[in-house]
Amino acid sequence: MSRSRFDSPEAAIAYMKAVAVKKSGFSNWLDVEPIKVWQGESELTLELRPEMQQHHGFAHGAIVGLMADNACAWAGASVVGDVVTGSYTINFLRPAKGTKLRAKGIVIKPGKRQVVVRADVWSEGGDEAQHVATAQATIIPTGIPSQKVP
Numbered sequence: 001m002s003r004s005r006f007d008s009p010e011a012a013i014a015y016m017k018a019v020a021v022k023k024s025g026f027s028n029w030l031d032v033e034p035i036k037v038w039q040g041e042s043e044l045t046l047e048l049r050p051e052m053q054q055h056h057g058f059a060h061g062a063i064v065g066l067m068a069d070n071a072c073a074w075a076g077a078s079v080v081g082d083v084v085t086g087s088y089t090i091n092f093l094r095p096a097k098g099t100k101l102r103a104k105g106i107v108i109k110p111g112k113r114q115v116v117v118r119a120d121v122w123s124e125g126g127d128e129a130q131h132v133a134t135a136q137a138t139i140i141p142t143g144i145p146s147q148k149v150p
Contacts (some may be wrong), residue, residue, distance in 0.1 A: 001094050001144055002015065003075075005078060005079060005080065005081055006037070006078065007037070009036065009037075009038045012034075012037040012038050012078060013034050013035075013036075013037060015037075015128060016034040016074060016077075017034060018074075020034070020070070020074060020077070021033075025150070026066065026136065027066070027070065030046055030052070030066065030128070031046065031047065031061070031125075032045075032046050032066075032067075032070060033045045033046065034074065037077070038078055038080045039073055039078060039079070039102070040075055040076075040078060040079045040106060040107035041078070041105065041106050041107070042070075042071050042072075042075040042104065042105040042106075042119075043102065043103070043104045043105075044067065044070055044071060044073035044074065044101075044102070044103050045100055045101065045102050045103075046063070046067060046100065046101045047099065047100055048096075048098065048099055048100060048101060048125075049061075050134050056095070057097075057115050058095040058096050058097055059095075059096035059097075059098075059101060059123065059132075061092060063091055063096075063101070064092065064101065064121055064132060064133050065088075065133075065135075067101050067102075067103035067119075067121050067133075068088065068090050068103055068105075068119045068120075068121050068133055068134075068135035068137075069088055069119075069135070069137065070103065070105075070122070070137055071103035071105030071117075071119035071120075071135075072085065072105045072117035072118070072119045072135060072136075072137035073085055073105075073117075073137070073139055074092060074105060075105035075106055075107050075117050075119070076105075076110075076115040076117050076137075076139035076141075077108060077130070077139075078107075079107055079110045080110060080112075080115055080139075080141040081103075081117065081141060081142075081143075081144070082141070082142045082143075082144040083115070083139045083140060083141055083142060084139075084140050084142055085137055085138075085139055085140070086114060086137075086138040086139065086140040087137065087138050088135050088136065088138070089131060089135060089136055089137075089139035090130045090133055090134070090135040091135070092132065092133050093131055093132055093133055093134065094130060094131075094132055095123075095132070096121070096123040096130075096132040096133075097123055097125075097130070098123040098124050098125030098126050099124065099125030100121070100123070100124040100125050101121055101123060101124070101132075102121070102122045102124055102129070103119055103120065103121045103122075104119065104120055105117050105118065105119040106118055106119075108136075110123055112141070113120065113140070113141070114138050114139065114141075115138070115139040115140075115141070116136070116137070116138060116139075117136070117137050117138075117139055118134070118135070118136050118137075119134070119135045119136075119137070120133070120134050121133040121134075121135075126143055137149055
């Protein structure tokens with residue numbers, strides 16, 4: 001398990017809500033909810049709305065991709081500070097049906113110049129959660145000091 005850059009799990013969640021969600025137009029509009037951002041792991045959820053669906057009624061791939069990307073970036077950020085995504089590859093496993101998406105990220109290899117992270121996304125709200133996507137990302141530390149939570 002990687003060491004966290006935050007003082008506590010609660011401080012990490014407060015920071016992510018104030019900075020990574022509220023200051024990010026897309027994540028804010030989607031109302032992404034950070035559940036865990038601690039010691040190289042992340043978990044986030046999102047309630048699906050009709051405008052997030054594609055023409056077959058499934059969650060749009062861009063929304064599933066955002067969840068995987070955020071899970072990777074937030075897991076990386078919990079270890080190395082402010083980050084941007086350098087690249088990610090996603091595999092869609094099945095249509096994302098349901099009322100909620102849940103994504104979990106875990107740091108595979110932290111580093112000073114890049115962090116390799118894996119994420120999985122599930123669709124919830126039916127009989128059982130369905131694993132809908134898996135991704136791997138290269139996350140790049142920006143070197144920008146953490147902002148204070150307002």
